[in-house]
Amino acid sequence: MAKRKFHLTEEQEQELKHAYHQSKDGPTWTRYQAVRLYGTGYSAKEVMEITGCSWSSLMKWCRVYRTAGVSGLVDKRVGGNRARLTEEQMQDLSLRLHQYKPRDLFGPEAATPEGEFWTVEDLQRAVRQWYGVSYRSRTSYYRLLRLCGFSYQRPAKVFRSRREAAVMAFEEALEKNSSM
Structure with missing residues (x-):
């Protein structure tokens, strides 16, 4: 059985405890705790059970601590997806969405018959056309609609082949019946 090469001094243990209590980040806490426990004699299996980390993560964290110290264990991940549109493009998009209607850009090919309101399909076409960007x-x-000051509304279903004369006759009959 191989002898463990990773041991912490009392000073290093205190440094990790102090960093643990100062940190407000969960993944960083786990790293501090795992390295401290392993460095003070806990077996890898015990540390893995206590912290929920994997053996490879534990070994990587110990290696990083040896080379970079406490600062190397800080979680450097940034949450969220990478933005596909820059801040300037977002401002330009907002301006364009308020300036144009889908019918102005796509004519009869707009997602709604009137082309009056922005739909996801129309926005998708516009963003791809203007910026060469598409989202999955x-x-x-x-989210883009909301950031540009629009609220998402589900459009009413309208049959493209409906007969307007028949619809008007039906609405007139409905009005006559409701006024009785």
Whole structure:
């Protein structure tokens, strides 16, 4: 059985404890705790059970601590997806969405018959046309609408082949019946 090469001095143990209590980040706490426990004699299996980390992560954290100290264990990940549109492009998009209607850009090819309101499909076409960017999720387009000052509304279903004369006759009959 191989002898463990990773041991902490009393000073290093105190440094990790202090950093643990000062940190407000969960993944960083786990790293501090795992390195401190392993360095003070706990077995890798015990540390893995206590912290929920994997053996490879534990060994990597110990290696990083040896080379970079406490600062090397800080979680450097940045949350969220990488923005596909820059701040300037977002401002330009907002301006364009308020300036144009889908019918102005796409004519009869707009997603709604009137082309009056922005839909996800129309926004998707416009963003691809203007900036060469497309998102995988519809939620991303809902977010773009919201950031540009729009609220997402589900359009009413309208049959493209409906007869307007028949619709008007039906609405007149409905009005006559409701006024009785």
